[in-house]
Amino acid sequence: MQNVILLIHLLLTLALIGVVLMQRSEGGGLGMGGGGGGAVAGRSAGTALGKVTWILGFGLFATSIALTILAAAESGSGSVLDRITDAPVPAAATESALPGAEDGLLPPAEGDDAPLTPTAD
Numbered sequence: 001m002q003n004v005i006l007l008i009h010l011l012l013t014l015a016l017i018g019v020v021l022m023q024r025s026e027g028g029g030l031g032m033g034g035g036g037g038g039a040v041a042g043r044s045a046g047t048a049l050g051k052v053t054w055i056l057g058f059g060l061f062a063t064s065i066a067l068t069i070l071a072a073a074e075s076g077s078g079s080v081l082d083r084i085t086d087a088p089v090p091a092a093a094t095e096s097a098l099p100g101a102e103d104g105l106l107p108p109a110e111g112d113d114a115p116l117t118p119t120a121d
Helices: 002-022 048-074 091-096
Strands: none
Touching: 002 048
């Protein structure tokens, strides 16, 4: 269910981007003015693209809320901090996790008799 809503959410997002890019710029964002009338003129009736933008925006909002509710329901009742334990990592896991340990590519460990630097003969 979550994947279906996520797919719808992504499709709505792409459609909303496309619809917004197709709309005519009014140029009022930075105080440039959008043509006649100034502050006295009222806003004209919404165009078809404007109405589609509102519908897609509402759909995007609804799918966001639905995804949030589904994620909260699946997360369980515990906090992430409750899952942290103080148990130490097993020693066997740390030694076997090192790449090249079997090949002798690592420097000698402390306590080995081999010198770390080459000696001049």
